[in-house]
Amino acid sequence: MTRYEPTPDSISYTFGGKPAIARVKPGEPFELRTLDCYGGAVRDVTDLPSEVCTFPYLNPVTGPFHVEGAEPGDTLAVHVLELTPAAPYGFSSTFPHFGALTSTAHTATLQPPLEERVWRYDVDLRNKTVRYAARNSGLVVDLPLAPMLGTAGVAPAGGEVRATLVPDAHGGNMDTPLLGAATTLYLGVNVPGALLAVGDGHARQGDGEACGVAVEIAMDVTLVVDVIKGVPTQWPRLETDAALMSAGVARPLEDAYRIGQVDLVAHVADLLGLDTLDAYQLVSQAGTSAVGNVCDPNYVMVASIAKQYLGGAEAYGGAHARLRRG
């Protein structure tokens, strides 16, 4: 299996605006390593991100990859076959005026920032845990290891180039714990080859990424992609064995909710042959909504419905099931 390392040439700080580092074929799995969101610059709890990192060199993604056959108007299916933390520990931190429970550059106030502090999490791959250790007390808590990709996207529409910190219709920094192994991500293709890139591995993350930073860690990633020809996708969708999902990406948070739910209603109406109101009703009672991030330039909420309620209907011609087999 071809493997891609995150060298200075093969990482990117934007979606769009950079030529592909390689071509990948639908159906052929490939491996890559991602750097953590600090680009590896935080190596100890004394390394304050605002001192060791430099904007805009944050949140590097590995790629982009040109997906053979992907053309504007198609949908790219990205299936995560495997995610393995590639370091013995991850780091989280606060960061001045960044996060959900502080004023920020956008929710601007006159208050000084919270203290900047770093936490190291030891990863135990055997027991599948990460260990929280308080900085100002002796408390340690073992939390389940739950690897995910914070960032996965393609080149945006309309010739735009977006920082990898930004989530939007092209995917990007969605920071949803739902993007783990065995999940398929569907993204609309805007340029030839789609120009897929991924990064920002998290050993785990709480809902909303409240402090703005998950348990950040380098990650070994195995992906396989497919191209659904002639089928557009407006907002990111996800699929697991159990559920179909639509991600809403916007501010305020209710707009992220609305986008995801409206997209899921349309998807369910289409799959089940329901009119809009009947689909609205089914999603209203059977649907769930998971919080992605409430800290990035756009917030993310993921609308979801269990596939058991969809009577065997197949999204995107069964792409998930095919890719799931590797």
Added chain:
Amino acid sequence: MTRYEPTPDSISYTFGGKPAIARVKPGEPFELRTLDCYGGAVRDVTDLPSEVCTFPYLNPVTGPFHVEGAEPGDTLAVHVLELTPAAPYGFSSTFPHFGALTSTAHTATLQPPLEERVWRYDVDLRNKTVRYAARNSGLVVDLPLAPMLGTAGVAPAGGEVRATLVPDAHGGNMDTPLLGAATTLYLGVNVPGALLAVGDGHARQGDGEACGVAVEIAMDVTLVVDVIKGVPTQWPRLETDAALMSAGVARPLEDAYRIGQVDLVAHVADLLGLDTLDAYQLVSQAGTSAVGNVCDPNYVMVASIAKQYLGGAEAYGGAHARLRRG
């Protein structure tokens, strides 16, 4: 066990502004029946709510109950011992310019409302299902029965009287699926006796109550309450055997998220003796966030942390465990 029926005298359309219908004692379970949010006026799919219901006679609650010993500055613990749908079917509907996926009186646009439509759900208590039936196709889908109370609250602070449609710091129409049997709700007491009332039973509800209306049904409710003396509670908190929760109630939705998370951080800091930043970090990685409603006058998001991460710390002096035993 004393039982209260929803007679014209024993229901209310406001929190506050109405004398108690009865006194209840801490530790003594009691039963009551709640009407559905339509006050029982929707009896068939041809009964359009905007025609058979009249504002402000919507969302009746049963009560209020004077809780003996509850004084301003205390916390009222309301434990739901049992919830049983009291009708063979529930109803959901759209309602003109109400719901999350339509413009509303507040998110005002110039567009006409969506069609008003009613759905009937047959309840199967044995198999614990409710049956969705599309109106414009033959599709039926069985969904799990998951009874909950949409509305539970006390008299508000500052002499306010709020419609039962409104959720806020006093509880009220929070519409969170988390308020089911075996859950304890903690509310700050604002007036002598607290003046607890509950209603708005749902046979089930999706996250956010997207169409504005859950599977509405009359409900038999068994409650037991306790008073935690001298301990104030600012925002509603919930507790189950597995988790501690804080509800944020506000618009926009990110403020509901912020309120809940900030309250949970403070609670965790207090319980574990952590400083604010260490608690912020723990909640950021271990916490979850569930969507209550995204359709009522205030939205609700519930921040949650598993009690397994709290090392046996007990909230409110172990009130939940005590009440759980009935």
Added chain:
Amino acid sequence: MTRYEPTPDSISYTFGGKPAIARVKPGEPFELRTLDCYGGAVRDVTDLPSEVCTFPYLNPVTGPFHVEGAEPGDTLAVHVLELTPAAPYGFSSTFPHFGALTSTAHTATLQPPLEERVWRYDVDLRNKTVRYAARNSGLVVDLPLAPMLGTAGVAPAGGEVRATLVPDAHGGNMDTPLLGAATTLYLGVNVPGALLAVGDGHARQGDGEACGVAVEIAMDVTLVVDVIKGVPTQWPRLETDAALMSAGVARPLEDAYRIGQVDLVAHVADLLGLDTLDAYQLVSQAGTSAVGNVCDPNYVMVASIAKQYLGGAEAYGGAHARLRRG
């Protein structure tokens, strides 16, 4: 002319929930004094509001007044004939976790509050100025005196009782500089007699009341009211000699904008006999939008259109012009 003083019996901290202190007749001017929002408790820059004031005894209004002939479904027109500051100086302040440029109880963060500080403004009625004096430097700046009523409202609909700090469809704490002398405020009547009350005089205020507190001052107020029978009003409207206005009251701020604009479009369509889209277009190019408050429990934006563009059309049967004559 009858005059009402703000005695303990004649002030209120809520809209609704209190019997009328007097009856007033349409067309007969009356005078009253309002206390400042601190209830007069801040008398020097060393009086910190959080120490000298006690929730919920904030923002007292004088009233309520029973307006003869006002019935639910009517509109109450309240015309401000005169506003005169009734003290030689006013006070502004910061207040912990209150204001637009700080985190608050609703936009909750983990940051400590800003410093609480009080400023005294000397009022010069002859030169029509108020004098800003920096606390930590010698700077003084004379600003135009621009008296307004921060709070004016009626008993809410649906049996609700709302704190005088809250603005909503019943008016209340709208905090818009547009509510000065020579302005008519239209409010929907929800209870017999309407139960009008006013307070919260400001010697002047910036747009949005950024720090949460204007130049607060006791005020002598002369009002005259009228009742427009059988004409309901959903959201507060205002009228001056020059403009027709609709206030939107909501969170987030774009909803306040939407409400005001939608209401103004409907009003213009009605007055000019335009269809909705033609009125939308006219308001889009000719309309303005003024910020009221961005700090209260609901935010306020006021949509406005110059009457010169309305070809002599008269709102509410010419009520403003009639009342303007006193």
Added chain:
Amino acid sequence: MTRYEPTPDSISYTFGGKPAIARVKPGEPFELRTLDCYGGAVRDVTDLPSEVCTFPYLNPVTGPFHVEGAEPGDTLAVHVLELTPAAPYGFSSTFPHFGALTSTAHTATLQPPLEERVWRYDVDLRNKTVRYAARNSGLVVDLPLAPMLGTAGVAPAGGEVRATLVPDAHGGNMDTPLLGAATTLYLGVNVPGALLAVGDGHARQGDGEACGVAVEIAMDVTLVVDVIKGVPTQWPRLETDAALMSAGVARPLEDAYRIGQVDLVAHVADLLGLDTLDAYQLVSQAGTSAVGNVCDPNYVMVASIAKQYLGGAEAYGGAHARLRRG
């Protein structure tokens, strides 16, 4: 004076991502023509924008211009010397699911879009009016001609490329009526030469651009620029002879308000040597806030303070006064 025409080579649909079409020198005025936001494709009220325009070819800007001497970390001052409509009429329209008073792609609902309709405005340069003509009635209303530039910006930071429809920290599609002749716009420089481009002329616009579209018209524009070396600017600022302003650009609208006010407080504190709280207080009472757009991907609110309250303090070393002289 050098003049630039909007040829296919000299227009752009993005900020960033395109090489300069020319170099301009600080202090040397230059002229250019801008196309209207439709690129001239709407020529009659029967030309529906959704049919005659094609995404992403909307809102063309003329440029970009390389400003000699501008380096990252500097501030670019762009002074508008003259704005003259370059066509005998302008057009406005609704557009499906775009605008403030309709659901949109982001404030997503299940409602169908409003009708798409086009209005033609005749421009009378002599009388300085534009004429509104209702489509479904005979009403005509003359409104004041008030030319402005809807879009003016530089290449964004961090290597981003943004559609010209988007406003953000780099300026862009701010759609504020305040950007007319005799105004100076200050923008932070992110790339060598700044790469300034302008477009989207409006013959006039209401506050918020409620229907999403102003009176769109080709415009003759005379600009002169300056570079303030070594002085960064985080958010767009504006200056007229009468006022200093800070633009907030964000969603939700209160964040746009907060950003602008916080930036203005910092600016005032800096100019007057006040501490933050004393500046906050002065801006709270003396400041105003104008609504830019409430329809674009980010909303805009402009905080403003009259220069008469600033005691002769000069922003950016008096750049506005210098440029004002041409």
